[in-house]
Amino acid sequence: MSPDDSRHCAKALRMRPGDAIRLTDGAGTLADASLLSVAPDGCVAEVTARREVPPRTLRLHLAVAPTKNADRMEWLVEKTVELGVERITFVVCEHSERRRIDLDRMHRLAVAALKQSQTAWLPELQMADFKDFIAEQAATDAARYVAWCDDDNTRQFADADFAAGTVLLLIGPEGDFSPVEIDLCRTHGYVEVKLGSRRLRTETAALFGCVIVASHN
Amino acid sequence: MSPDDSRHCAKALRMRPGDAIRLTDGAGTLADASLLSVAPDGCVAEVTARREVPPRTLRLHLAVAPTKNADRMEWLVEKTVELGVERITFVVCEHSERRRIDLDRMHRLAVAALKQSQTAWLPELQMADFKDFIAEQAATDAARYVAWCDDDNTRQFADADFAAGTVLLLIGPEGDFSPVEIDLCRTHGYVEVKLGSRRLRTETAALFGCVIVASHN
Numbered sequence: 321m322s323p324d325d326s327r328h329c330a331k332a333l334r335m336r337p338g339d340a341i342r343l344t345d346g347a348g349t350l351a352d353a354s355l356l357s358v359a360p361d362g363c364v365a366e367v368t369a370r371r372e373v374p375p376r377t378l379r380l381h382l383a384v385a386p387t388k389n390a391d392r393m394e395w396l397v398e399k400t401v402e403l404g405v406e407r408i409t410f411v412v413c414e415h416s417e418r419r420r421i422d423l424d425r426m427h428r429l430a431v432a433a434l435k436q437s438q439t440a441w442l443p444e445l446q447m448a449d450f451k452d453f454i455a456e457q458a459a460t461d462a463a464r465y466v467a468w469c470d471d472d473n474t475r476q477f478a479d480a481d482f483a484a485g486t487v488l489l490l491i492g493p494e495g496d497f498s499p500v501e502i503d504l505c506r507t508h509g510y511v512e513v514k515l516g517s518r519r520l521r522t523e524t525a526a527l528f529g530c531v532i533v534a535s536h537n
Numbered sequence: 538m539s540p541d542d543s544r545h546c547a548k549a550l551r552m553r554p555g556d557a558i559r560l561t562d563g564a565g566t567l568a569d570a571s572l573l574s575v576a577p578d579g580c581v582a583e584v585t586a587r588r589e590v591p592p593r594t595l596r597l598h599l600a601v602a603p604t605k606n607a608d609r610m611e612w613l614v615e616k617t618v619e620l621g622v623e624r625i626t627f628v629v630c631e632h633s634e635r636r637r638i639d640l641d642r643m644h645r646l647a648v649a650a651l652k653q654s655q656t657a658w659l660p661e662l663q664m665a666d667f668k669d670f671i672a673e674q675a676a677t678d679a680a681r682y683v684a685w686c687d688d689d690n691t692r693q694f695a696d697a698d699f700a701a702g703t704v705l706l707l708i709g710p711e712g713d714f715s716p717v718e719i720d721l722c723r724t725h726g727y728v729e730v731k732l733g734s735r736r737l738r739t740e741t742a743a744l745f746g747c748v749i750v751a752s753h754n
Contacts, residue, residue: 395612399741399744402735402737402738402741403733403735403737403741403745404733404735437735437736437737437738438736439735476752477752478752478753515752516620516621516748516751516752516754517751517754518619518620518621518654518656518751519654519655520619520620520654521619521654524616524619524620527616527744527748528620528748528751528752531733531744531745531748531749532748532752534733534734534735534745535693535694535695535732535733535745535749536695537733537734
């Protein structure tokens with residue numbers, strides 16, 4: 321077991337050999353295990369039972385512009401672990417006030433949420449510039465959606481006709497996407513959608529999308 | 538204008554007579570106004586335009602057991618304002634670890650979220666004991682749902698056949714409802730539902746329900 325987890329077992333939880341623990345690799349495997357030896361610099365455990373949690377048939381790739389307030393993204397990452405998101409890309413847009421995310425910190429938060437929620441899938445986290453991201457995604461077969469605040473558009477993401485596979489949902493920054501960015505989405509076949517009838521904060525919009533996809537699984 | 542808002546206008550925002558502000562009564566009215574006089578102990582504004590935001594056709598009464606960690610309820614209240622919830626009842630259940638909520642603090646947070654999100658409806662907040670709540674609700678015509686972790690039940694809240702009116706959704710505490718509480722729900726006509734396929738934290742489950750209802754409006 322990792323140094324962090326070993327220290328946690330030995331010091332914080334004061335576990336002893338024979339105690340039962342649960343393990344996951346964050347890629348679909350959950351295991352029951354029994355501690356053989358306990359030490360702050362390395363515990364050893366024996367797996368007693370193993371269970372595979374299949375990936376969802378409908379998988380969400382959430383692409384979201386980082387909010388100015390980093391707490392809101394940390395909170396979002398925690399919730400996406402619970403709700404079961406496959407991948408999160410923090411996309412830096414023209415109107416983004418924040419252009420950097422501490423991916424290591426986000427990864428640690430995701431791992432902590434994974435342990436707490438006892439789920440088996442850890443979302444992949446990455447960062448990209450908007451244009452690079454659109455170009456990169458052009459080669460995938462994900463069903464593409466972009467949520468933005470266009471009063472003329474009444475198509476709801478919740479009413480989309482989801483098929484098995486990956487759904488890519490783009491959520492813009494506090495100042496919304498720029499006209500150039502929306503044009504780029506249009507030329508790349510993104511379906512423009514709304515998330516309910518009210519204007520939502522970036523992280524609430526992202527969560528809205530996660531719930532809609534989770535409700536189809 | 539209230540002493541708090543007046544101080545905020547005068548001191549923090551350093552507004553001056555003639556500056557434009559937006560007002561809401563939290564009960565469906567939004568107004569544009571112009572400041573006539575500015576003073577920390579009382580600003581005066583003149584309403585220049587008024588707009589009524591109709592209530593939603595599908596309204597959510599969220600009844601949720603308070604989480605041990607109060608921050609999670611504060612976060613939930615903020616999100617419910619954005620998503621448009623009519624009423625939140627904090628219901629104390631048999632397995633509730635927290636039996637008190639500071640309703641005044643929650644109300645202040647809701648008002649702050651209302652101002653930030655520029656919506657027009659403030660949720661009503663109340664607190665109740667589980668049994669009293671079930672008895673009180675028996676007299677209403679709300680469509681009643683209870684979300685709990687029963688592996689035998691596969692009915693999804695997202696698939697419910699919602700009709701215009703009020704939907705009441707009950708969300709249990711960290712240790713779930715007690716068998717007695719579930720029986721009481723059954724005898725009172727609550728439809729048992731799931732919120733997706735994964736076990737969710739209390740506040741995530743509550744938010745899941747809010748998004749599903751909001752996606753029908």
